[in-house]
Amino acid sequence: MAELKGMTGKIARVDLTSGTVKVIEPEEAIYKKFLGGSALGLYFLIKEGIADPKVDPLGPDNMFQVMIGPITGAGPNSRSVTITKSAYNFISIATSGGQASAELKYAGWDGIQVVGKAAKPVYIAIVDDKIEIRDAAHVWGMGAEEAEMILKGEVNSEVETREGMLRAADLTPEWGALRPPKGLGTGQKRLAQVWVIGPGGENQVWYASVMTEAGRAHGRYGPGAIMGSKNLKAIVVRGTKGHPLADKKRFLELADAIQMDELTNYSRKKYGTSSAGTRSAYVEDAYPIRNWQWGSWSDPNVKAMAGPFMDATSYIRKQSCPGCTSNCLFPVQITSEDPLLDGHASDMPDWEAMGMVGGNLGYFEMPGTTPEDPFTGTHIDQAENLAKLQYTTYIHDDAGIDFIEGGNLLALLMELRQRNLITVDDLDGIDLKWGDVHAVDAMVKKIVNRDGIGDVLATGTYNTAKHFAEVKGKPEILKYSMTFHRYGQPAHDVRSPADKNALEYVTVSRPCEHTGGGGAGFKKGDWAAAIAGQNNKSAGSDSLSVCSFSAGNYAGKVADMLKAATGWTDFTEEDVVKVGARQYAMSRLFDIHTQQLTDPLEQWDKLYPPRWFNDPLPNGNNKGAIAYEGDPDKLFTEALPAYWKERGWTEDKGIPTLETLKDLEIDDIVGDIAKQHL
Numbered sequence: 074m075a076e077l078k079g080m081t082g083k084i085a086r087v088d089l090t091s092g093t094v095k096v097i098e099p100e101e102a103i104y105k106k107f108l109g110g111s112a113l114g115l116y117f118l119i120k121e122g123i124a125d126p127k128v129d130p131l132g133p134d135n136m137f138q139v140m141i142g143p144i145t146g147a148g149p150n151s152r153s154v155t156i157t158k159s160a161y162n163f164i165s166i167a168t169s170g171g172q173a174s175a176e177l178k179y180a181g182w183d184g185i186q187v188v189g190k191a192a193k194p195v196y197i198a199i200v201d202d203k204i205e206i207r208d209a210a211h212v213w214g215m216g217a218e219e220a221e222m223i224l225k226g227e228v229n230s231e232v233e234t235r236e237g238m239l240r241a242a243d244l245t246p247e248w249g250a251l252r253p254p255k256g257l258g259t260g261q262k263r264l265a266q267v268w269v270i271g272p273g274g275e276n277q278v279w280y281a282s283v284m285t286e287a288g289r290a291h292g293r294y295g296p297g298a299i300m301g302s303k304n305l306k307a308i309v310v311r312g313t314k315g316h317p318l319a320d321k322k323r324f325l326e327l328a329d330a331i332q333m334d335e336l337t338n339y340s341r342k343k344y345g346t347s348s349a350g351t352r353s354a355y356v357e358d359a360y361p362i363r364n365w366q367w368g369s370w371s372d373p374n375v376k377a378m379a380g381p382f383m384d385a386t387s388y389i390r391k392q393s394c395p396g397c398t399s400n401c402l403f404p405v406q407i408t409s410e411d412p413l414l415d416g417h418a419s420d421m422p423d424w425e426a427m428g429m430v431g432g433n434l435g436y437f438e439m440p441g442t443t444p445e446d447p448f449t450g451t452h453i454d455q456a457e458n459l460a461k462l463q464y465t466t467y468i469h470d471d472a473g474i475d476f477i478e479g480g481n482l483l484a485l486l487m488e489l490r491q492r493n494l495i496t497v498d499d500l501d502g503i504d505l506k507w508g509d510v511h512a513v514d515a516m517v518k519k520i521v522n523r524d525g526i527g528d529v530l531a532t533g534t535y536n537t538a539k540h541f542a543e544v545k546g547k548p549e550i551l552k553y554s555m556t557f558h559r560y561g562q563p564a565h566d567v568r569s570p571a572d573k574n575a576l577e578y579v580t581v582s583r584p585c586e587h588t589g590g591g592g593a594g595f596k597k598g599d600w601a602a603a604i605a606g607q608n609n610k611s612a613g614s615d616s617l618s619v620c621s622f623s624a625g626n627y628a629g630k631v632a633d634m635l636k637a638a639t640g641w642t643d644f645t646e647e648d649v650v651k652v653g654a655r656q657y658a659m660s661r662l663f664d665i666h667t668q669q670l671t672d673p674l675e676q677w678d679k680l681y682p683p684r685w686f687n688d689p690l691p692n693g694n695n696k697g698a699i700a701y702e703g704d705p706d707k708l709f710t711e712a713l714p715a716y717w718k719e720r721g722w723t724e725d726k727g728i729p730t731l732e733t734l735k736d737l738e739i740d741d742i743v744g745d746i747a748k749q750h751l
């Protein structure tokens with residue numbers, strides 16, 4: 074095959090059952106149609122029959138993929154994308170920042186696909202063209218960060234192993250203790266990058282993440298559980314080949330313009346997304362407090378939620394993804410009077426953490442107060458509350474589980490206890506009360522180890538609500554499951570008119586995704602604009618494999634970046650949008666087919682949290698607000714069919730028509746699946 078630019082033209086398929094590696098070389102036309110990342114991964118899942126309902130998500134026939142895109146590497150804001158069938162039996166697409174994405178390109182691969190199941194724990198070691206399956210017994214059971222640190226030292230290119238390149242002085246004492254005996258010449262510089270699971274993934278917690286750089290996560294929809302089901306602890310990659318570009322000068326000009334634009338976002342650069350939480354909690358009334366019983370803090374002294382307060386109390390450094398000038402990852406050192414919390418290194422509390430394992434669990438509250446009551450504490454009290462949030466983030470990250478889904482689950486249990494719908498005995502003696510970080514710690518350990526009731530909780534929020542509704546004979550318990558499409562709602566409310574329109578969560582291609590794009594169109598009821606925004610986001614971020622925070626900086630430049638990277642001189646912005654439309658059609662059909670839905674509207678699209686329509690916001694600027702005036706019919710019988718029609722999908726079931734698939738040039742890929750469900 075002719076040498077490609079931008080992409081490497083090679084995907085490694087590792088079969089853990091047979092211990093073999095096959096090189097897949099997609100035609101250039103396939104790259105043009107799907108780019109990379111999410112759309113290319115979906116293409117392979119469907120092509121290899123993973124959408125078949127007979128493929129058990131946790132069985133050896135499922136395929137786990139980590140994919141990148143044509144500009145990943147030299148391009149700004151590089152991310153990697155995991156794509157697989159989730160344990161929930163719907164599509165799992167999760168993106169993460171971190172250096173590993175670029176390293177994979179430098180090693181000469183556009184993606185790694187893993188099939189089969191190893192007989193014992195293993196990791197995949199990649200150094201350029203060389204791929205080995207290695208024993209992982211020594212890191213199995215370890216937290217994600219510790220395992221990553223060790224594995225980084227075990228995979229080296231020839232460059233690092235040359236004696237002349239060794240620099241012991243580069244090592245901290247902790248890293249030095251891990252180095253092999255002098256003279257072996259390995260493990261000194263630790264330049265490899267790692268995707269790794271924690272004990273949550275090993276024990277197949279359904280919402281287990283794939284972690285990298287300790288605080289970066291392919292967090293949503295449980296890709297870590299699929300790695301765990303294959304006995305795969307990690308993929309470690311070291312590349313030395315660089316990134317082949319068609320027009321390097323033009324590419325770097327465009328990259329420079331994107332980076333300069335990024336520098337103007339002072340707030341994100343200085344405080345990440347943490348400052349946004351203040352806006353969410355005080356202005357938009359869309360911040361989760363006590364399982365979304367409230368959405369707004371009435372007291373402006375809740376300083377710990379503001380970026381500058383966190384900066385002053387705990388940030389220790391700032392980190393960026395490849396080519397990004399925003400540096401939005403802020404590792405922190407927890408300081409607390411509480412020995413359980415004190416001293417741990419944690420991820421920054423970003424907007425999602427601040428909500429889902431912050432306010433949602435009743436942190437940031439003084440004893441006896443509610444969001445309606447006056448704040449009586451001091452900054453020291455709030456620093457302690459911040460420590461609780463940071464610790465809860467840390468235990469989720471280190472175990473390798475999604476803190477958005479985890480926060481929903483813990484908050485559900487707390488509300489069920491608040492309403493006496495379950496007992497302490499139902500939770501194996503752990504009394505989960507609002508704000509109690511010790512109870513949270515104990516319960517997370519049970520979930521990660523699948524111990525006792527933890528085995529049920531490990532299947533997620535919705536299944537837990539269903540379990541208790543059945544065993545307690547109390548169907549009303551399901552009312553408190555803040556899940557859509559059976560997965561936890563992130564820290565954005567659909568009741569506040571200042572935040573999301575509920576249709577955004579209903580239609581986004583991954584259950585309840587909060588960065589799906591098209592927000593302005595949804596708010597205006599302009600479905601064409603909403604769809605264009607969604608298509609742009611899924612193509613221009615998830616398939617291109619770049620960060621969605623940089624979408625504004627990339628606006629109008631995606632096709633030009635692709636041209637400069639690949640040499641596809643005829644590629645246009647319309648072609649980019651079409652990639653997104655393909656992803657939407659394929660993921661919709663994947664979900665319908667793998668679950669064998671005969672009536673997707675009733676069986677799938679109406680799995681909404683009743684609170685959206687039943688419980689108006691109780692306080693704040695938007696007091697009384699509710700989704701679709703409290704009438705689900707307005708959403709499901711008016712807005713949703715109109716949206717589906719605009720996409721060229723059927724109005725009754727939301728299935729892409731054969732004409733639409735032909736138009737998108739994917740009728741040969743998903744036409745047969747569509748015919749079975751139309």
Ligand code: SF4
Pocket residue numbers: 150151170171392393394397398399400401402620621622623
């Ligand atoms: S904005 Fe943050 S997550 Fe996005 S590329 Fe930059 S550092 Fe990574």
